[in-house]
Amino acid sequence: MMRCIFCQNLSGQLKVVEHIIPESLGNKEHFLPPGVVCDKCNQYFGSKIEKPLLESDYFRHARFRTETPSKKGRIPSISAFLFPTGLGLEYFIDKEGNRGVAARSEKDVAAWIKYLETHQHGNLIILKPKRSDEKLFSRFLGKVAIEVLAHRYIKRDGWLEHVATDPQLDPLRRYARFGKGSSFWPFRCRRIYPEDHAFVDDTGQFYEVLHEFTILYTRQKELYLVLAIYGIEYAINYAGPELEGYEMWLRENNNRSYLQMVEAS
Ligand SMILES: [Zn+2]
Structure with missing residues (x-):
């Protein structure tokens, strides 16, 4: 015991x-x-303390910048938006290490594709993470x-x-x-x-x-x-x-x- x-x-x-x-x-x-x-305390810390911290902007950005994968091998993406349209985007690194930008939500996919078809370039805005x-x-x-x-x-x-x-x-x-x-x-x-x-x-x-x-x-x-x-x-x-x-x-x-x-x- x-x-x-x-x-x-x-x-x-x-x-x-x-x-x-x-x-x-x-x-x-x-x-x-x-x-x-004990298992109960382990679960408590995992779900109530560490998970929200790891999902906070601050740690997502730090993990993204240093390319630190989660235990499932994923690097967190960070939120961004397209200037001046305000379209919500996700800046990500895939398992092969390639960087890419995708629409943040399903409803923005069509607008994002249209933008890509009609523009040569745009500005990706990434906000400074909150503490x-x-x-x-x-x-x-x-x-x-x-x-x-x-x-x-x-x-x-x-x-x-x-x-x-x-x-x-x-x-x-x-x-x-x-x-x-x-x-x-x-x-x-x-x-x-x-x-x-x-x-x-x-x-x-x-x-x-x-x-x-x-x-x-x-x-x-x-x-x-x-x-x-x-x-x-x-x-x-x-x-x-x-x-x-x-x-x-x-x-x-x-x-x-x-x-x-x-x-x-
Ligand atoms: Zn305990």
Whole structure:
């Protein structure tokens, strides 16, 4: 029997692995075995937190730009419209990597075809994506934070039970799983490298980093998750809804990224 790190129930029927970062954001290697997160919590996070985030304009655009396929192998299309007609279009990348433009809805197909037959060119307008829902995103970060802790201690005897029962983690797990407690758990975000930045490994190969994470333990004995997705670094406090300790750490370290300091060491 294992105790779920979110709802803290002991559960018998466990089938699904929990991806710390959704597979559709390019995560193939970081997951927790069945039981660490119970099936019910796994489903909740998948459908109520991750799905709306992944379908938000913000992540659709980022996945489109970086050509990150979903676990079904599809790259999300983005909405566009034709200027000056206002015709609703969809800008897409197919499975072979070809880019194309299609009418967004059935009723516009005829108008789109007519336009193509009668015009040599036109202007495709793509609106800047709105930021994703901040509360949903901070609950997602809370989920990732607890899971990263479990991931780190999974091989140490008794430590997983500790992650599941430590009362210091209760406010964050309740906020992430049930949206309770704090009305908003703040997080820090900033760009630390370009979205499509290519890194070079020891053998001279280029590679792209879609996401990376680590845990920062400050002098004041505070614990922070530091996570980067598409070059944007996010930080969230494990113990409470505040960021003063992290702001202080940034000042003391000349605003360097802890992710890059860990990498370099
Ligand atoms: Zn659970």
